[in-house]
Amino acid sequence: MALLAKTKGFIKPEKKEVDQKPKNVANVISNKTPPNPAGDIAKERARTDWDPKEMHEFLEGNEKKSNEVLRLYQSIERDPVLQTKAEYFDITQKEERELVALRINQMTKFIETEPYKKFRRRLQLMTVIDPSLGIRMLVNLGLFLNCIKGNGTQKQYDYWAKSKESGVVKQMYGCFGMTELGHGSNVAGCETTATFDEETDSFLIDTPHIGATKWWIGGAAHSATHTVCYARLIVKDIDYGVKTFIVPLRDSQHNLLPGIAIGDIGAKMGRQGVDNGWIQFTEVRIPRFFMLQRWCKVNKHGNVTLPPLEQLSYISLLEGRVGMATDSYRIGARFTTIALRYAVGRRQFAKPGKKEESQLIDYMLHQRRLLPYLALTYAAAVGTYRLEKEHDLLLENLDKALATNDKLLLKNTINSTKSMFVDSASLKSTLTWDAADLIDQCRQACGGHGYSSYNSFGKSFNDWVVQCTWEGDNNVLAMSAGKTIIKNVQQILNNKKLKDHTMEFLNDASTLSKAKKAVIRIKEHVDDPERVLKAIAGLISKFAVDLIPISHQTWDAIGAQRVILSKLRCHYYLLESFNDKLEQDVKAKSPTRPHLENVMRLYYVTNILGPFIGEFLRFGVISPKVASYITQQYPQELCQKVRPYVIGLTDSFQQPDNFINSLIGKYNGDIYNNYLGEVKSINNPATHKAPYSEEFEQNLKRVALDEREHFSKTAEVAKKLSQ
Amino acid sequence: MVFTTNTVSISQGPDPRSLIQKERAESKFNPQKMQYFLEGSKERAELIKQLLQQMERDPILFTDGSYYDFTKDQLRALTATKINRISRYLEGDSIDVFNRRLSLLGVFDPAVSTRIGVNLGLFISCIRGNGTYEQLKYWALDKETATIKGIYGCFGMTELAHGSNIMGLETTATFDKANDEFIINTPHIGATKWWIGGAAHSSTHCTVYARLIVDEEDYGVKTFVVPLRDSNHDLMPGVTVGDIGAKMGRDGIDNGWIQFSSVRIPRFFMLQKFCKVSRDGEVILPPLEQLSYSALLGGRVMMVLDSYRMLARMSTIALRYAIGRRQFKGDNVDPDDEEALETQLLDYPLHQKRLLPYMAAAYVVSAGALKVERTIEETLAELDDAVDEDDDAGIMKAIDAMKSLFIDSGSLKSTCTWLAAESIDQCRQACGGHGYSAYNGFGKAYNDWVVQCTWEGDNNVLGISIGKPIVKHVIAIEDDGKVVKGSSDFLNQLKDYTGSNGSKVILNNASDISDVKKIIHAIEIAIIRLSYEAGKTVRKESFDYVGAELVNITKLKAHHYLLSEYVRRVDEFDDSELKPYLYKLAQLYGATMVLDKFAGIFLTFNVASTGAITDLAKINIPQLCKEIRPNVVAYTDSFQQSDMMINAAIGKYDGDIYENYFGLVKQQNPPKDHKAPYSAALEAMLNRPSLEQRERFEKTLEAGEILSK
Incomplete structure (x- = not known):
């Protein structure tokens, strides 16, 4: 206090003048003009010289699908249960689980009334805004039922999916009992056992030790009544490897069945709305016919018939991978929209000589950080549309071939299954990684x-x-895709060309790998997508040829290289799709065309040529003379071409505010009002003391240390005690 | 072949513990000595271990797997309790030792260290960097901020529309010569102080970065100590504070936003090591402005x-x-060896x-x-x-x-x-x-x-x-x-x-x-x-x-x-x-x-x-x-991080990955709760009547016949 008392001016004059400075009154009173991000965004929106709907049709593949997606967006944003709310970013794990359960209930209303394909599209869109809902439904509708479809007979499928109504989320709820505490990736190494008991004509499902505890099983903790259990088939002491069995977990009162121990797996990094659980089976008995026996059968005498085409049982895994690749496109669209709207509306630092600060997006570095992701999202849209279509066709043909016993069609389908395994694996891995980075x-x-949280990045990540x-x-x-690529190249070098295969572009591997001359030698070469495709093909060929000798010794040692090959394969697929679609579907005079051409170039320069420049140079596919043009100068030029249209390019994703679900990323661009307004409505400033405020205040007001020490450490006491 | 150890197993389960112990036993060098290299010296390394031992035994500062299940509200309350606890160590520690303690605490509980850091780090550093020695002494020592007592400071720099560009901040501090005061004001929404750690619930004072305006002239951004809450912890008039709400992380921190509406502070609340305003409104500017950012x-x-x-x-x-x-x-692995x-x-x-x-x-x-x-x-x-x-x-x-x-x-x-x-x-x-x-x-x-x-x-x-x-x-x-x-x-x-x-x-x-x-x-x-x-x-x-x-x-x-x-x-x-x-x-x-x-x-x-x-x-x-x-x-x-620091069930020292992990999961989520609290809703959904029934059989062929007559 001494300091205050001494200071001149401490005694306050009685009268205070009111601040007379002019203020402007709009929605609130401001003393100066507030920032106007909405104005900036509106201005740039006006630049859009194409119809965003037309662009949306390009992105979604066709007009019909575009319409369907938009109608579904509308249905979701109006649905009181399915729509997003900013306040949900505040809910706890328990609340989120309940919200997801409510949404599942709401979704079942649609599954019973709309065409199944449309419902699946609805679920796919819901997955972007509520990933917990997506996976919690998909463990039942996707994994559980696909597993039955892939491994069970048609009758078995009809029974579980239709008679027992799990196909419409009714009566029973299935989960997917594959991974164990000690085994995830290596499914063939699962240790749960299904031992055949001839006497009672049943299987005993058992968890032999802690490592075989089923782990991470989505839906197991609270929802599931049944599981498809991956377990080792043991008949007369012979281990036939991992097969699948339907095991009931809960009775119709939703109580656990005897021998079943289930627990909640607890807190996770994300997907809090999913009730992942663990399961232990202790001598759980199921009838023999609960085994899924499309490919592998056990008769009541314990004779085992093994599958002729086991690989077909894995086809059921493809759907999830294809779905995730598509998810990557939509999540990419959502987040590039948010970040680019913010980058247009936000100003920071003024350039020399300028009074007004610059929009973030006018910084070249900011363009280089964001626009490559925008371009990637465009490429992913087109590429995943193609992947989805190829996957649909494959399933159709397979069903047809099996139904009509058409051997030739089956053989061809198996061929395309092989390339679908590589394509879906490399797209799933590359794009989910890219989306996480994005x-x-x-x-x-x-x-x-x-x-x-209210801007959505944290939860989404x-x-x-x-x-x-x-x-x-x-x-x-990626390693398995890379391995197949290397094997394919080797096969091609042995003069066995690929047929009915998406990697036929490698049929020239022999020539490509021997080419002395770089594919891209001058700046102009970089503008030609066909040449860029050839460069990627050349790199894959040379890279693979380089690895073949090592692969004869060890595959493990070239793991990292196999991952790179898988990424290159993904990008070839995307670029090829992008370029084909542009050539086939976009008219020369379409106003979208010049923009798409720029976006495509930006995509391959910044997502393929740039990041893999080390490999391109090392294998002499790109000449060193153009390297710095590719990594530095050209990306900048392309960014500047795309820059003026970022609002139009993101508007073209046509995702509504409710779907974007981000306060700073809304369509109207009124960033600050949207953000502060919602933060205030969720966190009412009237409650300005914390619930624990008292303890905190007590701490600040605590008595002095001396007193709390009973004055027993004072100099006075010291004197007494030391006498 | 059933055998019992801690539990009954039917066959040999995985044994990660032995793998790790075996490799540990075969180590070619001594991790203790390596630790001395990592921490710079034996003395520093031993001090660190001593501080950590104190904290891992402390009933309140101790952290374990239960930490991962707390809600935001629980974490904030817990963080406040921990701050209370650590303030007692602070009273006995030298400043160097305490900083070390705080930095270690930051590894296993970053919310606590950051929430203290805005007070002891940013708030006081800002006063240290920009205020006179007497000002520092007054705010840090006389008012006892330095021991987390009396007042609690926050760092009012970033605004809703300005983060990186500090020079562009828009909050104003206008000198009112008549009253020898500054008027702190938030001119518009963009200048709302935003992300201010500790502002929502804890802080009594704030070092506010604001544009100094004297006689209508703008002298750029300077720093001012502005009281936010009175000694009853109630907000001062003209001060509006709100909670910034949910964040990606650091849930234990009460980040807030602040708006000032013509808040008056005495002239000497301005930090004036480099820049001074005299009673008559004369402004003396710093020799090198960037010095004032040394707080960062x-x-x-x-x-x-x-x-x-x-x-x-x-x-x-x-x-x-x-x-x-x-x-x-x-x-x-030998592919022919089935037992491998x-x-x-x-x-x-x-x-x-x-x-x-x-x-x-x-x-x-x-x-x-x-x-x-x-x-x-x-x-x-x-x-x-x-x-x-x-x-x-x-x-x-x-x-x-x-x-x-x-x-x-x-x-x-x-x-x-x-x-x-x-x-x-x-x-x-x-x-x-x-x-x-x-x-x-x-x-x-x-x-x-x-x-x-x-x-x-x-x-x-x-x-x-x-x-x-x-x-x-x-x-x-x-x-x-x-x-x-x-x-x-x-x-x-x-x-x-x-x-x-x-x-x-x-x-x-x-x-x-x-x-x-x-x-x-x-x-x-x-x-x-x-x-x-x-x-x-x-x-x-x-x-x-x-x-x-x-x-x-x-x-x-x-x-x-x-x-x-x-x-x-x-x-x-x-x-x-x-x-x-x-x-x-x-x-x-x-x-x-x-x-x-x-x-x-x-x-x-x-x-x-x-x-x-x-x-x-x-x-x-x-x-x-x-x-x-x-x-x-x-x-x-050699990093010598104890299990508490690591705080990961699969990363513990003993390497008993599966038992540790499964044990913690069961402890945190007792399997006896095998029905969800909302189970009734879930069961009602599964056992719902058929669609026809729910539509009151109004769309059946029968109804169709009647209605089309």
Whole structure:
């Protein structure tokens, strides 16, 4: 206090003048003109010289699908249960689980009334805004039922899916009992046992030890009544490897069956709305006919018939991978929209000589950080549309071939199954990784505001990243795709060309791998997508040829290289699709065309040529003379071409506010009012003391240390005690 | 074959514990001694362990797996309780010891350390940096802030519309001569103070960054102490504070927003070490404005240290798991041996390549962190002395030191916090599905961590601002023959490696790459050539045009600093037995974190030959990984992080991965609760009547017949 008392001016004059400075009154009173991000965004929106709907049709593949997606967006944004709300970013794990259960209930209303394909599209869109809902329904409708479809007979499928109504989420709820505590990627190594008991004509399902505890099973903790259990078939002491069995977990009163122990797996990084659980089976008895026996059968005498085409049983895994690749496009669209709207509306730092600050997007570095992701999202849209179509066709042909016993069609289908395994694996792994990076980078590009939950990045990242791990760990998948690519190249070098295969472009591998001359030698070469495709093909060929000798010794040692090959394969697929679609579907005079051409170039320069420049140079596919043009100058030029149209290019994703679900990313661009307004409505400033405020205040007002020490450490006491 | 240990098993389960213990027993060096290297000295290492022991035994500060189940509200209350507890240690600790304590606490409970950090770090540092000695004494000591007593400060810098550009902040502090007061005001929504840690519930005072306006003249942004709450903890009139709500991480912190509506403070609440306003409204400006930002330096330096500990923690978890976990039978297993166990994850070359670089990075970053920490202590002390003694030459010298500290700390802060974020993510992925469980630490660590890449200098903004002077140096060397001093003096080699010497290759083959000093030299040349190329563009266009390159230059500069300092420390380390093990990590770091990551740059600018980069992938990296592999347990044990620090069920010291993990999951989620609280709704859905019935049979054929009659 002494300091205050001494200071002149401490005694306050009685009268205070009111601030007379002019203020402007709009929705609130401001003393100066507030920032106007909405104005900036509206101005740039006006630049759009194409019809966003037309662009949307390009992105979604065709007009019909575009219409369907838009109608579904509308249905979801109006649905009181399915729509998003900013306040949901505040809910706890328990509340989120309940919300998801309510949404599942709401979704069942649609599954019973709309065409199944439309429902699946609805579920796919819901997955983007509520990934927990998506996977919690998909473990039942996707994994559980696909497993039965893939491994069970048609009668078995009809029984479980239709008679027992699990296909419409009724009576029973299935989960997918594959992974164990000690085994994830190596499914063939699962240790749960299904031992045939001839006497009672049943299987005994058993968890032999802690490592075989079923783990991560989505829906097991609270929802599931049944599981498809991956277990080792043991008949007369012979281990026939891992097969699948339907095991009931809960009775019709939803109580656990005897011998079943189930627990909640608890807190996770994300997907809090999913009730993942663990399961232990202790001598659980199921009738013999609960085994799924499309390919492998056990008769009542214990005779085992093994499948002729076991690989077909894995086809059921493809759907999830294809779905995740498509998810990557939509999540990419959502987050590039948020980050780019913010980058247009936000101003920071003034350039020399300028009074007004610059829009973030006018910084070249900001363009280089975001626009490559925008371009990637466009490429992913087109590529995943193609993947979806090829997958549909494959299933159709397979069903047809099996139904009509058409051997030739079956053989061809198996061929395309092989390329679908590589394509879906490399697209799933590459794109889910890229999407994870995209969310993270877009968040960073929104600075501090990216860290607020209400702008959606945090939750989406946490919910997203498991996509890189489940249904085929990205590294494991990429390595297996890479392995097939190397084997294919070897086969081609042995003069066995690929047929009915999406990688026929490698049929020239022999020539490509021997080419002395670089494919891209001068700047002009970079403008030609066909040449760029040839360069990627050349790189894959040379790379693979280089690895073949090592692969004869060890595959493990070239794991990292196999991952790179898988990524290159993905990008070839995307670029090829993009270029084909542009040539086939977009008229020369369409106003979208010049923009799409720029976006495509930006895509391959910044997502393929740039990131893999080390490999391109090392194998002499790109000449060193153009290297810095490709990594530095050209990306900048392309960014500047795309820059003026970023609002139109993101508007073309046609995702409504409710779907975007981000306060700083709304269509009207009124960033600050949207953000502060909602933050205030969710966190009412009237409650300005914390619930625990008393303890905190007590701490600040605590008595002095001496007193709390009973004055027993004072100099006075010291004197007494030392006498 | 049923047998009973702790539980009954039908067959032999996995045994990760023995794997880890066996490798631990076979370690070739002593982790205790290694720890002395990592922490700089025996004394410092032992102090750290003593502080940690105190905290892991403390009933309130102790943290375990239950931490991962708390809600935001629970975490905030718990954080406040912990602050209360730690304030008692604070009363007995010296400032150095307490800072050390806080930094360690930050590893296992970042919300507590940050929430205290805004008060003791930012608030007080801001007063220290901008206020007079008497002002510091008054606010920090007389008012007892320094012991978290009496008042609690927050740091009112960022606004809704301004984060990185501090100079552009819009809150105003208008001098009212008549009343000898400042009027603090938020002119519009964009100037709302935003993200202010501690503002929502804790703070009584705030150092407000506001534009000083005197007689309608704008003198730029200065700092003012503004009371927010009275001694009853109620808001002051004119002050509106709100909770910023849900965040990606750091849930324990009560970040808030503040709006000031004509809030009056006495003139002497302005911090006036460098800038003063007299009673008559005369303004005296600081000799060097940037000095007032020295408040931020301490935080940046601390974040480099944090990065080291985070890298250490994450790599420990992922590597212990990688040793204990088996999956698939790899090439090291005889395919004909049916009894053979699966391969340990860490015996896959790809897995080694994915993880070992982060472990090496922890070692290398530790050295840089120590150095930059030492430098800031010395520099701030010099500056304080010079200011106290009014020694102009001393001030100028300290300012020079401060400038190079800005470069070093800025490049290190951005590069290391990015690297640590990447390590959390990559280590998580390397633990597969189990990495996604909250109980294994990654998710929370990531969510809490990543804000480090944004706050106290956005990494990209720092990247640009550090890269810029380097390119300017290069331009000046070329144009005026300038000689650069300090940590960037290697730029003086410009003419030897550009122009007609622009294609001189530094790294030609595997043997060049295994020489760390050559790698360091190669980084220098890469920086030189990249800057030279960027300089050419700058002459034609602008600095803005080369933003992406500037960020790369900054990263390379940081790697150069880290690797040089690490090698220097290893060279002078007195334990020669450990040296080869330390040196291996430098080689691996150089090969992976520098050459492999920046291969495009090294190739494009002919710093490395294509042959060298081929060897790098085929020979150097696999070979180094193979050599490091046998001692991984010892290398990670050397970080000496106890189970509480690690706080990951799959990453504990004993390596009993599955039992630890399953045990914690059951403890946190008792299996007896096998029905969800909302189970009734779920059951009602499954057992709902048929669609026809719910539609009251109105759409049946029968109804159709009736209705169409």
